[in-house]
Amino acid sequence: MQNVRIIEIKKSVFENNDKDADLLREELKAKGVFLLNLMSSPGSGKTTTLIQTINRLKEKLKIAVMEADIDSDVDAKKIKESTGIESIQLHTGGMCHLDAEMTRQGLDHLNLDKDLVILENVGNLVCPAEFDTGASKNCMILSVPEGHDKPLKYPLMFSICDLVLINKMDVAPYFDFDLEACKSYIKMRNPKAKILPICAKTGEGIDQFADWIIESVRLWKEGK
Amino acid sequence: MQNVRIIEIKKSVFENNDKDADLLREELKAKGVFLLNLMSSPGSGKTTTLIQTINRLKEKLKIAVMEADIDSDVDAKKIKESTGIESIQLHTGGMCHLDAEMTRQGLDHLNLDKDLVILENVGNLVCPAEFDTGASKNCMILSVPEGHDKPLKYPLMFSICDLVLINKMDVAPYFDFDLEACKSYIKMRNPKAKILPICAKTGEGIDQFADWIIESVRLWKEGK
Numbered sequence: 001m002q003n004v005r006i007i008e009i010k011k012s013v014f015e016n017n018d019k020d021a022d023l024l025r026e027e028l029k030a031k032g033v034f035l036l037n038l039m040s041s042p043g044s045g046k047t048t049t050l051i052q053t054i055n056r057l058k059e060k061l062k063i064a065v066m067e068a069d070i071d072s073d074v075d076a077k078k079i080k081e082s083t084g085i086e087s088i089q090l091h092t093g094g095m096c097h098l099d100a101e102m103t104r105q106g107l108d109h110l111n112l113d114k115d116l117v118i119l120e121n122v123g124n125l126v127c128p129a130e131f132d133t134g135a136s137k138n139c140m141i142l143s144v145p146e147g148h149d150k151p152l153k154y155p156l157m158f159s160i161c162d163l164v165l166i167n168k169m170d171v172a173p174y175f176d177f178d179l180e181a182c183k184s185y186i187k188m189r190n191p192k193a194k195i196l197p198i199c200a201k202t203g204e205g206i207d208q209f210a211d212w213i214i215e216s217v218r219l220w221k222e223g224k
Numbered sequence: 225m226q227n228v229r230i231i232e233i234k235k236s237v238f239e240n241n242d243k244d245a246d247l248l249r250e251e252l253k254a255k256g257v258f259l260l261n262l263m264s265s266p267g268s269g270k271t272t273t274l275i276q277t278i279n280r281l282k283e284k285l286k287i288a289v290m291e292a293d294i295d296s297d298v299d300a301k302k303i304k305e306s307t308g309i310e311s312i313q314l315h316t317g318g319m320c321h322l323d324a325e326m327t328r329q330g331l332d333h334l335n336l337d338k339d340l341v342i343l344e345n346v347g348n349l350v351c352p353a354e355f356d357t358g359a360s361k362n363c364m365i366l367s368v369p370e371g372h373d374k375p376l377k378y379p380l381m382f383s384i385c386d387l388v389l390i391n392k393m394d395v396a397p398y399f400d401f402d403l404e405a406c407k408s409y410i411k412m413r414n415p416k417a418k419i420l421p422i423c424a425k426t427g428e429g430i431d432q433f434a435d436w437i438i439e440s441v442r443l444w445k446e447g448k
Contacts, residue, residue, distance in 0.1 A: 041265045042349050042378060043370025070350065072376040094380065096320065096350035123377065125266050126294065126320035126348050145369035145392065146267025152296040153347065154266060156318065168369065174395050 004076040006089045007109050009068075012101035017131055021100035024134030028107075034116050034217045035103075037135035039157065042123030044143040045167045047075045048200040049209070050118060051082040056210040058085055061115040061217065066090055066106040068098050068122050075120065086110060097127040100134040116217060125150070129157040137162045137216050144168040144175050148182035151189050158189040163212060169199045228300040230313045231333050233292075236325035241355055245324035248358030252331075258340050258441045259327075261359035263381065266347030268367040269391045271299045272424040273433070274342060275306040280434040282309055285339040285441065290314055290330040292322050292346050299344065310334060321351040324358040340441060349374070353381040360444050361386045368392040368399050372406035375413050382413040387436060393423045 014020045028035055040046050047067070054063055064086040067075040076089035090106045092098065098106075098121055110117065119135065121128045140161045142150055145168060151158045158164065164186050166179065183195050194212065198205030238244045252259055264270050271291070278287055288310040291299040300313035314330045316322065322330075322345055334341065343359065345352045364385045366374055369392060375382040382388065388410050390403065407419050418436070422429030 041267065041347070041370075042374055043265065043367075069377045071379050072373070074373055074376060094350075094354070096348075122350065123265070124320075124348055124350050126346065127351065130318070143267075143369065145367065145395070146265075149296070149298055150266055152298060153293045155295050171369070171395060171398050174398060 004073055004080055004087055004089050005109060006073050006091055007106055008091050008093060009095070009098070009102045009105050011095065012099050014101050017099045021132035021134040024100045024104055025136065028134065028136070031112050032221070033112050033114055034220050035133070035135040036116065036118045036213065037121055037133045037138045038118060038141070039121045039128045039138065039161070040123060040141035041125050041146055044141045044146065045200045046120050046123070046141055047078055049141060049165065049167060049198065049206070050079060050120065052200050052203060052206045053210050053213070054079070054083045054085060056206060057213060058083060060214060062113060063116045063118065064110050064114050065118045065120065066110070067120045068092055070094055070122065092122060096124050097122055097131050098133055099131040103133040116213065125154040125157050129160055136220055139163040139165065141165045141167045142182070144172050144177045148178045148185065151182070151185035155189050158186050158193065161190065161193055163194045163196065165209060166195065166197045167200055169197045169204055170202050228297055228304055228311055228313050229333060230297050230315055231330055232315050232317060233319070233322070233326045233329050235319065236323050238325050241323045245356035245358040248324045248328055249360065252358065252360070255336050256445070257336050257338055258444050259357070259359040260340065260342045260437065261345055261357045261362045262342060262365070263345045263352045263362065263385070264347060264365035265349050265370055268365045268370065269424045270344050270347070270365055271302055273365060273389065273391060273422065273430070274344065275303060276424050276427060276430045277434050277437070278303070278307040278309060280430060281437060282307060284438060286337060287340045287342065288334050288338050289342045289344065290334070291344045292316055294318055294346065316346060320348050321346055321355050322357055323355040327357040340437065349378040349381045353384055361440055363387040363389065365389045365391045366406070368396050368401045372402045372409065375406070375409035379413050382410050382417065385414065385417055387418045387420065389433060390419065390421045391424055393421045393428055394426050
């Protein structure tokens with residue numbers, strides 16, 4: 001396996017994260033870098049989804065990925081090996097989320113001649129939702145085996161996401177997963193959320209996810 | 225559906241959680257109540273596993289369950305309907321874990337003429353591992369769809385658990401899940417951890433989990 005850079009993230013000292021996140025968004029806007037924050041539970045398929053999506057996007061957009069985990073560098077290595085794009089691992093040292101300053105620490109280690117930087121946040125449906133990373137858009141993955149009732153139990157995460165991907169649709173026949181109920185629970189939390197069933201393994205819905213990213217970057221560049 | 229009591233948990237003011245957790249363990253010991261803390265990611269099957277296990281145990285032990293979630297009361301209702309035992313819902317109001325004082329707030333609402341109280345902690349592989357709840361034993365569920373690499377990414381959770389249940393073994397053929405690799409990663413984090421593959425849906429391994437609980441309660445009552 002190729003080696004990847006591992007960045008040890010330090011705890012932030014900023015007290016006003018919302019203000020700092022707005023500042024980071026302005027800095028990234030000035031540099032023309034769209035930051036996408038991808039969140040989910042552990043094991044919902046963030047990395048596999050990213051690999052599939054980046055391989056569809058990398059000829060159209062200049063992309064880098066920051067993989068945040070408490071420990072290990074398996075995800076950053078997988079991304080680098082499977083897509084060839086710039087990929088670094090952020091170690092949070094036990095911390096359960098990234099805030100804007102921690103995200104900035106990661107960005108400082110990237111070559112920012114990019115159109116798109118994707119932050120794969122720590123696997124956690126709770127804490128990452130509470131901290132604005134400075135991202136232009138928030139996206140989350142819920143996977144079929146986790147169950148369709150998750151929007152009832154983790155309201156904040158679903159309420160802050162622009163796009164909810166429902167992954168592992170290929171195994172839906174083996175689980176008691178009610179897609180229509182799930183969609184209605186998501187809409188209850190967040191009427192504006194876009195919902196897209198996908199399967200990172202078979203490729204179902206990945207073209208649409210890639211199109212959503214391209215369109216989001218385009219509108220953002222046009223200031224819409 | 226039957227109604228269940230919903231307890232709104234307040235944030236703790238205690239500064240020394242470890243000390244408070246030891247105190248709670250002593251209090252529970254004096255009352256003869258064994259507290260089992262069950263943790264996992266969202267959607268790994270905690271509630272279904274509990275229902276199967278409680279139905280095997282309820283003639284042998286007096287049991288109550290505390291279901292902790294940020295919102296909703298679906299789990300406490302499911303437990304009550306499917307097992308008939310005392311079950312209450314704890315709402316953490318956005319908080320991502322329970323500490324000892326928050327656990328005590330829940331216990332105060334139970335009739336403690338029980339041998340065993342099971343705390344189903346908030347679905348999260350990160351934060352609950354950092355806070356001793358005062359439990360006699362810690363147990364976690366990792367489910368097959370989450371992937372065998374999770375002990376590499378969430379070291380603390382695996383290191384503090386006495387028992388790791390590997391759930392949803394029935395769907396292993398549909399996922400790239402390497403059970404032996406998973407076991408070796410868990411042992412790397414925690415050589416003393418007991419590991420038990422189960423399937424809450426088919427009942428595989430549930431008898432062994434029930435036996436582990438009975439034996440743990442017996443040894444604890446004997447002061448071992």
